[in-house]
Amino acid sequence: MYTPKSAVIKEIISENHLVKTFRLSMVDSQGQTIPFRFEAGQFVMLSVPHRGEAPISISSIPANPSFFDLTIRKAGLLTSAIQEMAVGDHLGVRGPFGHGFPLDDLLGKDLLLVAGGIGLAPLKGVMESCLSWKKVKKLTDISLTLCYGSRTPEDICFRATIEKWQQDGVSCRLTVDEADPSWQGEEGLVTGLLADQSSSGDGYALVCGPPVMIRATIARLQAFGWSDEHILTTLERHMKCGVGVCGHCHLDNTMVCTDGPVFTLSQLQEMKVAELG
Amino acid sequence: MKETTVILAKDNLQGLLRKLGRDKSLVAPVTNQWGDTLYTEITDIDGTELDLSKQPQASLKGFFFPQQEVIQTYDTTAGYEFTPQRHIQPTLFFGVRSCDLHAVLYMDMIFSSPERDDAYFARRQDTTIITLACTTPFANCFCNATGSGPFMEYGYDLQLTDLGDRFLVEAGRQQGEQILQAWGHFFEPATEEDVQLQYQLSLEAGGRFQRKVEVEHACRILASGEVDEQIWQQLSARCADCGGCAYVCPTCTCFNIRDAQQEPSKGERIRSWDACTFSGFTRMAGGHNPINSDHALQRRFLHKLKYDVEKHGKPSCVGCGRCVDICFGHVDITTFIEAVVED
Ligand SMILES: Cc1cc2nc3c(=O)[nH]c(=O)nc-3n(C[C@H](O)[C@H](O)[C@H](O)COP(=O)(O)OP(=O)(O)OC[C@H]3O[C@@H](n4cnc5c(N)ncnc54)[C@H](O)[C@@H]3O)c2cc1C
Ligand code: SF4
Ligand code: FES
Numbered sequence: 161m162y163t164p165k166s167a168v169i170k171e172i173i174s175e176n177h178l179v180k181t182f183r184l185s186m187v188d189s190q191g192q193t194i195p196f197r198f199e200a201g202q203f204v205m206l207s208v209p210h211r212g213e214a215p216i217s218i219s220s221i222p223a224n225p226s227f228f229d230l231t232i233r234k235a236g237l238l239t240s241a242i243q244e245m246a247v248g249d250h251l252g253v254r255g256p257f258g259h260g261f262p263l264d265d266l267l268g269k270d271l272l273l274v275a276g277g278i279g280l281a282p283l284k285g286v287m288e289s290c291l292s293w294k295k296v297k298k299l300t301d302i303s304l305t306l307c308y309g310s311r312t313p314e315d316i317c318f319r320a321t322i323e324k325w326q327q328d329g330v331s332c333r334l335t336v337d338e339a340d341p342s343w344q345g346e347e348g349l350v351t352g353l354l355a356d357q358s359s360s361g362d363g364y365a366l367v368c369g370p371p372v373m374i375r376a377t378i379a380r381l382q383a384f385g386w387s388d389e390h391i392l393t394t395l396e397r398h399m400k401c402g403v404g405v406c407g408h409c410h411l412d413n414t415m416v417c418t419d420g421p422v423f424t425l426s427q428l429q430e431m432k433v434a435e436l437g
Numbered sequence: 438m439k440e441t442t443v444i445l446a447k448d449n450l451q452g453l454l455r456k457l458g459r460d461k462s463l464v465a466p467v468t469n470q471w472g473d474t475l476y477t478e479i480t481d482i483d484g485t486e487l488d489l490s491k492q493p494q495a496s497l498k499g500f501f502f503p504q505q506e507v508i509q510t511y512d513t514t515a516g517y518e519f520t521p522q523r524h525i526q527p528t529l530f531f532g533v534r535s536c537d538l539h540a541v542l543y544m545d546m547i548f549s550s551p552e553r554d555d556a557y558f559a560r561r562q563d564t565t566i567i568t569l570a571c572t573t574p575f576a577n578c579f580c581n582a583t584g585s586g587p588f589m590e591y592g593y594d595l596q597l598t599d600l601g602d603r604f605l606v607e608a609g610r611q612q613g614e615q616i617l618q619a620w621g622h623f624f625e626p627a628t629e630e631d632v633q634l635q636y637q638l639s640l641e642a643g644g645r646f647q648r649k650v651e652v653e654h655a656c657r658i659l660a661s662g663e664v665d666e667q668i669w670q671q672l673s674a675r676c677a678d679c680g681g682c683a684y685v686c687p688t689c690t691c692f693n694i695r696d697a698q699q700e701p702s703k704g705e706r707i708r709s710w711d712a713c714t715f716s717g718f719t720r721m722a723g724g725h726n727p728i729n730s731d732h733a734l735q736r737r738f739l740h741k742l743k744y745d746v747e748k749h750g751k752p753s754c755v756g757c758g759r760c761v762d763i764c765f766g767h768v769d770i771t772t773f774i775e776a777v778v779e780d
Contacts, residue, residue: 408693
């Protein structure tokens with residue numbers, strides 16, 4: 161339960177000056193790839209040599225068990241050390257842990273992702289799953305929307321993915337807090353993009369970002385008629401074990417690592433979380 | 438009378454422990470040269486004086502869940518390999534107080550879910566626990582209010598009750614019965630009077646508690662309502678963030694995990710005690726802390742008196758009173774319980 165298994169870095173994508181995406185495969189002692197199955201929204205406990213462990217969301221689509229992506233922002237010791245690592249280097253992985261997004265409920269429904277910064281990482285796999293479902297089932301009448309806020313144009317992550325989504329018919333709306341001369345798009349907080357995002361009734365809104373952003377976004381969505389059961393978010397907490405024992409991620413009687421990290425707004429309201437103010 | 442209830446003359450105790458200590462390490466309360474009474478590993482039973490008159494200052498927690506332990510070593514020479522470290526030491530614990538055994542039974546449960554915690558159970562497996570019922574509770578004890586003493590009703594291998602010149606010995610679990618069978622010549626049959634006397638002593642012990650802590654009343658209030666914000670603020674203001682309460686607490690099991698590099702390509706993964714009352718316990722990279730400092734004590738008290746009651750049907754405070762002694766701000770759990778009940 162606490163012993164990490166070996167993973168090897170297959171590919172590294174630089175998202176911006178602080179963020180890189182690492183494509184990993186789990187490997188056995190002979191270096192052979194072994195399958196790794198997960199749900200969108202789940203996380204792993206990632207070990208980096210001499211730096212300990214950190215919880216990191218899986219940012220790729222769960223369809224292919226031969227690899228998975230972790231998108232990591234430089235925040236402290238561990239997350240800086242990994243930025244120096246190269247393809248072929250080994251990492252330690254425990255998990256996957258937690259409950260992901262309820263994909264069975266989401267497939268085939270209208271979907272609105274509202275993300276701030278690296279908060280898009282845990283939501284990305286959901287969009288990819290819904291998009292491929294839409295294609296396979298030839299569902300022309302469902303709408304997939306991304307509202308994505310970054311601090312500056314430089315901070316935007318997943319550019320290539322977003323471009324591909326756009327070509328596939330996802331309505332992608334980007335905004336930055338501080339524009340620079342190169343920026344042609346919207347300026348302002350991500351909540352500013354939500355003006356016409358009213359609920360279709362059975363659609364779902366998925367929200368992830370810094371606590372203030374989550375708070376403001378949820379307030380907006382409620383005002384636009386989204387029901388508390390159809391607003392989903394994923395929480396970030398200090399975590400050490402990932403399996404509900406170490407106590408660090410406590411929220412009243414709830415352990416975010418095992419009971420979450422994905423919660424509906426109704427669940428959050430019962431827990432008096434900091435994200436709701 | 439149960440066959441599993443017998444008498445051990447006090448003169449026979451040393452001899453029995455000498456035998457029992459042959460194939461297991463022996464741990465029992467000893468008062469050291471500085472006057473501290475601690476559960477201590479005894480290598481020379483004939484040269485060591487046990488002290489069964491005082492409450493050991495530390496519980497058994499550290500024997501199974503050490504303050505710091507290496508749970509894995511790792512090696513990055515070829516890849517990145519982790520090797521679990523397990524410490525197995527068959528041990529007989531003697532003279533354990535009821536509160537402390539209740540706490541071990543609680544830890545057994547905590548470390549069994551969602552999976553068996555190998556590091557904990559390596560130390561815990563193959564241990565025998567012989568308790569000593571408390572005929573005279575100590576100054577801060579309130580185990581009568583938490584349902585965890587002063588006598589045990591289940592969970593012990595053997596329970597001893599001091600009847601003056603002899604102990605009444607009851608076998609609870611199989612390992613205790615095996616001791617009675619294997620070392621029968623140390624024991625004599627118990628009489629009806631012995632058992633009556635033990636009953637009498639247990640009643641008297643119940644009347645000797647110096648503190649009346651209304652645990653059940655507080656749990657009922659906590660189950661149904663909110664705690665006044667002022668109570669949290671007042672208690673948190675006097676908490677010095679030292680973690681002492683959680684460290685001496687026999688049922689506080691929160692932990693931290695960190696790595697310590699030993700050589701360029703080798704190191705250890707270390708698990709150590711942590712305390713939910715520490716301000717850094719919930720702080721995240723970048724400094725954001727979802728728990729505000731007025732609520733630093735909330736988790737600890739509600740976990741023991743509310744959430745564990747919801748989850749397991751009883752509070753996880755065992756009433757040992759150690760936190761009362763250690764807290765110089767007087768914001769131990771009894772202060773909280775009194776504040777809740779008075780409010
Ligand atoms: C469920 C979940 C998913 C996450 N997903 C991502 C992701 O996809 N990408 C990403 O970049 N970041 C993610 N994070 C945040 C990431 O875990 C932290 O940035 C990281 O732990 C910081 O570690 P550090 O050693 O670099 O920072 P330091 O500041 O050096 O770490 C200090 C200490 O605090 C602990 N710590 C600090 N913050 C956290 C935290 N949030 N959770 C647990 N322990 C913490 C560390 O273990 C370490 O011991 C996620 C966090 C959670 C809880
Ligand atoms: S709390 Fe109860 S069992 Fe523990 S030492 Fe005091 S009287 Fe004995
Ligand atoms: S991370 Fe340890 S309990 Fe959640």
